[in-house]
Amino acid sequence: MDPNGKVCAVTGAASGIGKALVSELLRVGASHVAMIDLDDDGLRLTRAEVDPESKSTSLHPTDVRIESELVGAIDEIESTVGAISIFFSNAGISRSGGVEAPDEFWLDSWNVNLMPHVWAARKLVPLMEARGGGHLIQTASAAGLLTVLGAAPYAVSKHAAVALSEWMAITYRPRGIEVSCLCPQGVRTPMLFPELKRGAEQQGTIAEDVLAQSAVTVAGDVREPEDVARVTISAVKEGRFLILPHPEVSDYLKGMSNDVDGWISRMSRLSERISST
């Protein structure tokens, strides 16, 4: 769906890929972009950069882990701005570690990286269907197609997000609703580089975080969020389902599906090599 002249909404809009999506949507002529994020200050600072006159954006401080807050933000946008045509469910968190990671890491990953996609769709699909169409985009990750070393809660929750997107794309297409799944690899944002976070102080980093960051950065180029946003919006315009801003991910995916056992062996050797450096 072409965002030109449309009301769009973006979660995780205060930082990184979400912030770049807001900017790109305004550049391609969206009539309004509703910015949803947990980070109140971040929302205000981001708006000052991307829409200094506050003409085409609105701010909706929301914790997307809570269905009633997310639905409340959608209701507020629909009643004060207008019908949402394109919804980017993009907020996410990274939690590292393996099966020994605390349950809190597993549940947080599930509650931020998966359930808000379900809740946004639960609210918007009937509305969009009644209006004759709409477009839902979930930001998953290349980690949801392949894996990421050192971060099982992240990899597993992103696999669930990809599975949900596929299911929704198949199910809702006949009802006039388009679904896309964004699966970037490394992107230069505070999630991958915590030192980029506003007000971040130099902090110690746990071994699994280092492993996950190293694995992502050896896997291919780290791209700028603005490039990812450009690729995403052009794919949304074309109505494509799978959005891969890093073309190498498509080759990794083919390599994996041709020989899963070989892929496990190669990834295992890579994990050992990175862990020992």
Ligand SMILES: NC(=O)c1ccc[n+]([C@@H]2O[C@H](COP(=O)([O-])OP(=O)(O)OC[C@H]3O[C@@H](n4cnc5c(N)ncnc54)[C@H](O)[C@@H]3O)[C@@H](O)[C@H]2O)c1
């Ligand atoms: N950076 C990467 O390398 C990379 C790679 C693949 C996928 N992704 C995905 O891209 C998406 C955006 O991440 P990013 O890299 O821009 O990270 P980021 O940390 O810069 O931005 C994430 C935003 O989500 C918001 N957020 C987190 N929890 C929230 C909650 N409970 N409610 C509302 N907002 C919340 C944060 O406040 C932040 O503004 C995520 O889903 C992430 O998993 C990132």
